[in-house]
């Protein structure tokens with residue numbers, strides 16, 4: 001895994017990003033952390049291509065991605081190959097702040113949980129895009145997905161900043177163009193192909209965190 005995060009790459013296509021998420025899951029439903037991180041890196045690159053209004057969001061996401069890369073590349077990296085092994089290692093070795101912020105603010109469990117919650121937003125947003133019409137507004141689809149997911153975990157000021165940024169989103173046609181996938185029909189087909197796997201990655205992680213009672217890490 002690259003040591004640091006490069007997020008400027010105008011050549012990528014969203015297909016590559018979604019394919020990366022699709023490769024997250026092993027046959028026995030383990031989530032490979034390296035692919036999970038790579039998927040988020042691709043999404044941040046995509047978001048950066050939409051303009052600097054999202055930079056405060058990208059900065060936070062990149063910080064969290066970098067924390068996970070540091071774990072992957074660190075001396076205990078062998079324990080971070082999958083989300084499942086990461087959770088077991090950190091909980092078995094008391095490396096997670098369970099009830100209040102303390103000695104482990106950059107635990108993999110806490111950091112991944114923030115991106116996991118954002119993955120739920122992505123799932124909801126992509127489904128809205130997939131079923132949208134020419135009259136649909138990306139800002140409305142984005143904020144509806146946000147209000148149904150991430151917003152409940154954010155302070156008021158963050159919710160206001162995010163809501164303002166959503167209005168800067170390009171229209172559906174431009175959004176589809178920037179995705180660099182092809183015609184709207186091809187975009188819809190790609191989303192229909194990718195969404196079930198993104199949903200499965202989300203659900204596997206959600207079940208893992210619920211079984212370990214770590215869905216509310218501070």
Ligand SMILES: CCCCCCCC/C=C\CCCCCCCC(=O)N[C@@H](COP(=O)(O)O)[C@H](O)/C=C/CCCCCCCCCCCCC
Pocket residue numbers: 014043044046047050054056057060061114115117118121126129142146150158162179218
């Ligand atoms: C086909 C189109 C694909 C869409 C591509 C979308 C690309 C989105 C890329 C990244 C998504 C954003 C990831 C946001 C991670 C936020 C993690 C988080 O919740 N952080 C907060 C809590 O962390 P701690 O403070 O506890 O460490 C943090 O406080 C938040 C800071 C920044 C604001 C987060 C707002 C999130 C908005 C999500 C919608 C993104 C809209 C992108 C529009 C394309």
